[in-house]
Amino acid sequence: MKPKDLEVKRKHHYVWARYLKAWANKNDIHYITKKGLPATDSVKGLARELGFYKITSFNDDDLLYIRTISKLASDDLQSLHMGFLENFITISNVLKSRSKYHHADTDLASQILQFNVLEDMHGKIEREAWPLISELRRGNTDLLVDQHQRSYFCFYIAQQLIRTKTVRDKSIDASSRNLPEFVTSAMRRNWWFVSFMLGINLGKGLLETPKDRHFLIENKTGKPFITSDRPVVNVHSCLKKTLPDSPPEKLDLYYPLSPTHAYMINDSEDYNNLKGMVTIEDVAHLNKCMAETCGETVYGATRESILQVRQHIPQWKR
Known part of the structure; x- marks a missing residue:
């Protein structure tokens, strides 16, 4: 390590x-x-x-909210969502378990899980897209014929569209005006995961857009x-x-x-x-x-x- x-x-x-x-x-x-x-x-x-990608532990309402949003997508996308969700449920359970014996603000293991996991996932998406971005900046489109490179790039663009502070704040603000408070509260608590999930949906759509x-x-x-x-x-x-x-x-x-x-x-x-x-x-x-x-x-x-x-x-x- x-x-x-x-x-x-x-x-x-x-x-x-x-x-x-x-x-x-x-x-x-x-x-x-x-x-x-x-x-x-x-x-x-x-x-x-600070802590823009900080993850939190789930309660039952959180999981119901996330699964309800996921069901709006196609079956194959739902499967992807649930795969990621299961991983984060495991992390959530670890955080809950450690909170019985450690304070989350001072426990290094809890802090690393909360602050690093999603940040590292976005870092991986960025690194995978970098070779194509570098070539496109030179005017070279040759890597676009590689399906893996196209996939990395489309999912990177999708996540970059959804993950910004502006999209988060506007989404929560719109929810607060149009939906019950308990829904907005769930969105606010779980935006870190929901935004990633929406980025997956958009990435698949971009990849399927005609070349x-x-x-x-x-x-x-x-x-x-x-x-x-x-x-x-x-x-x-x-x-x-x-x-x-x-x-x-x-x-x-x-x-x-x-x-x-x-x-x-x-x-x-x-x-x-x-x-x-x-x-x-x-x-x-x-x-x-x-x-x-x-x-x-x-x-x-x-x-x-x-x-x-x-x-x-x-x-x-x-």
Whole structure:
């Protein structure tokens, strides 16, 4: 066992720091602060929250809630959900057992189980997707023909879409307005698992999307793509007619990979023109979409690129 295996990982990134480095000079990246000012900071300190992936032990209501959500999916997905759930039930039982003799806040074994397990699972998903991400950033799509690499990438994108702080907070907020309190309470307690489960569902859907609806975008305009604390966004036109708190019927997913490359997985053909050539107007539109859907901030390779979209960030919208 390595010494790092005995470290409690409390600082959890909901956007991968290694991903953000594509916009960084060394480790520093441009972003908009909570006061609306441009700033630079290390990617290691951004898009993270203490204990974001902290797991908790289950009670009967928690398991009923999770299984009820799972039953909305297909049989094969339910089987996947339950496989992961059984593993976490085992961890839950260990935590309950140790709590009889140890205080969870000071017991190292309990802390490692609570803070490290899900964090490590997301780390594994990231590492598996990295070879393809690296090649796509170079404009090389050869690895897309490998089914394993495509699978890793689709599940990575799906988890990255669902796992952010913004999606968590908006989901819980919508539940609190539309559903009984006991349901919202169950969602709040178990979002760490439910979000992972929803990511599995979405990943399978993305993998089944026809290959011609997957494509790499190369930006040669000189105007850089930006990204945000919610880097996978739906830019489908149906959003204009989607009611608040309602899920969109269609997805055109846009994921910037670097200032010069991005990836799309689309239901529509609205963005097919980007397969050939990207204009400055296209970049401006996609950057605007990224700013409008972010949680708190955007990230960019230059100070100018983030200032150009600050007016579209929800709390700074004018």
